[in-house]
Structures are given as C-alpha cells and as structure tokens.
C-alpha cells in the first residue's frame with residue numbers, strides 16, 4: 253500500500269496540493285478527477301518521486317515505476333516497436349511487443365515506421381505499451397486515452413485493465429466511465445481557485 257498523508261505541495265509560490273490523504277493499494281486503481289489545474293499531474297509526479305512534497309508523508313513508494321505522461325515523450329526517429337523495446341530487458345522478444353501493439357489497435361503498417369510519422373492516436377498506443385509492458389509496480393497514467401478514437405477505446409481500455417492487474421495504478425481522467433471501466437476508486441481534487449496564494453495576494457489580484 254502506498255500511503256499519502258497530509259500532502260502539501262507548493263510550486264512557483266502557490267499552494268498546489270494541501271492536506272491531501274490518499275491510499276493507493278498495491279493491486280488496484282485509484283482514479284483522480286478534478287478541474288484543470290487542481291493538481292492531478294502534480295500528485296502523480298510526487299508519487300513518481302519527480303516532485304518533492306513541501307510537507308506531509310508519502311510511504312511505501314516502490315522502486316519500479318512507469319508512466320504515461322500527458323505528453324508522449326517518444327523517441328521520434330525510432331519506430332513503434334523500438335520505442336517500447338528501449339524500456340524492456342534485451343531478452344524480451346519483439347514478437348511480444350508486436351502482439352501488444354496489435355492488441356492495442358495499432359495497424360500492422362504502423363509498427364515499423366518512425367513514430368514521428370504516426371497519428372496522435374497511434375502514438376498514444378505506443379506510449380501505453382511502453383508504460384505497461386515493463387515490470388513496474390507503480391504506474392501513473394495521466395489521461396492515457398487522449399486521442400484514441402471512439403471505436404478503439406474499448407480495446408485499449410480492456411488492454412490497460414489486464415495490464416494493470418497486480419499493480420498500484422494512479423489514473424488521471426476527466427471521464428468517469430474510464431475510471432469505472434478500470435474499477436478505479438475515484439478521488440476528487442478541489443478546484444485550484446479554492447487555494448491560497450502563498451504570498452497573501454488574493455487570487456482575484458493575480
């Protein structure tokens with residue numbers, strides 16, 4: 253279990269998260285919802301160890317983590333299979349990567365092209381495979397379905413659901429149906445304008 257207690261994060265002189273308590277089971281999905289700017293990505297970055305808490309406690313964070321960020325962060329000159337293989341042990345075969353990408357709905361002719369030549373939804377499938385094929389114990393999924401078309405959505409969600417089994421998963425989504433599909437416990441973050449600016453300047457003056 254990863255436990256977050258009384259988490260406060262200040263960034264750029266503003267309070268982004270304050271007094272936040274969350275339990276993230278080792279085998280289960282917690283879906284974080286809330287308006288733009290409410291601190292969902294920041295929470296994920298704290299769990300990944302990329303942002304230090306200003307105060308509060310994060311306990312039980314595993315060493316092996318992976319993520320789907322809002323940005324794809326792919327190696328643009330490498331093809332889809334090579335992008336995923338980069339994060340896997342050498343003895344993992346390309347066949348298993350190809351199978352995963354095909355199951356996610358990537359067309360056969362997209363597997364071996366540089367990812368800079370793929371569409372947004374095709375690239376997103378590569379990003380999802382890259383995050384979930386490695387043996388990570390904590391997975392942060394920040395709006396993973398962005399750009400996936402309506403017809404492909406269920407196949408991608410089914411693949412993610414299967415791949416998430418046995419892991420701690422923090423999902424950021426604006427779609428409650430996605431949270432339910434992944435059996436996520438929903439945590440709602442309050443709107444950012446509820447929070448105080450650190451220097452005492454009111455939000456109305458900023």
Ligand SMILES: Nc1ncnc2c1ncn2[C@@H]1O[C@H](COP(=O)(O)OP(=O)(O)OP(=O)(O)O)[C@@H](O)[C@H]1O
Nearest residue numbers: 263264268286287288289290291292293294295444
């Ligand atoms: N590096 C930073 N420096 C200063 N402020 C930051 C930084 N990163 C994020 N913020 C601020 O923290 C707040 C929360 O940002 P965050 O990206 O966590 O929100 P979010 O809930 O994920 O939003 P969205 O739904 O738009 O993705 C925002 O007001 C943002 O401007």
